[in-house]
Amino acid sequence: MRDEQFDVSVTIESEPIGSLLTVTGTVQAASLLLDKWPDESRGPKYRSALKAQMDAMEQRRAVGTARRAFTAAAREASVFVSEGQPSR
Numbered sequence: 001m002r003d004e005q006f007d008v009s010v011t012i013e014s015e016p017i018g019s020l021l022t023v024t025g026t027v028q029a030a031s032l033l034l035d036k037w038p039d040e041s042r043g044p045k046y047r048s049a050l051k052a053q054m055d056a057m058e059q060r061r062a063v064g065t066a067r068r069a070f071t072a073a074a075r076e077a078s079v080f081v082s083e084g085q086p087s088r
Contacts, residue, residue, distance in 0.1 A: 001027075001054075001057040001058055002057055002059065003025050003026055003027040003028075003057065004025060004026045004056045004057060004059075004063040004066070005024055005025045005026075005063070006023070006024055006025055006026075006029075006063060006064075006066075006067040007063070007064060007067070008067065008083050008084060009022045009023060009024045009083070009084035010022070010023045010029075010067060010070060010071050010074065010080070010082075010083055010084070011023070011081040011082045011083070011084055012032075012074050012079045012080055012081055013079045013080075013081055014032075014036065014079070015036070020081060022084060023070065026053045026056045026057050026063065026066055027053075027057065029049070029053050029066070029067075029070045030050065030053035030054065030057070033046065033049060033050045033053065033070075033073070034050070037073075037077065038077055038079075041073075041076060041077030041078075041079075043076060045069070045072045045073040045075075045076040046073045046076070046077070048069050048072070048073070049066075049069040049070045049072065049073035051069075052065055052066040052069035052070070053066050053069075053070065071083065
């Protein structure tokens, strides 16, 4: 598996509440989804995002698709803040 970097970073609110975290790649996103995601927000978009991260790390899905799925899950969980500048 490879850590694929997002073309545009995603900023979410993390613990403690009010702290911001910039997510830049698939490994970081998958780790957050598995270990830090609110239990009550583990619905269909969460599951789709987790699968998308794994597929992108195995190069079965485009990294942009994984980023969009992560963003959708963050919106659903009400932790999404913004999408940032293109990663370099």
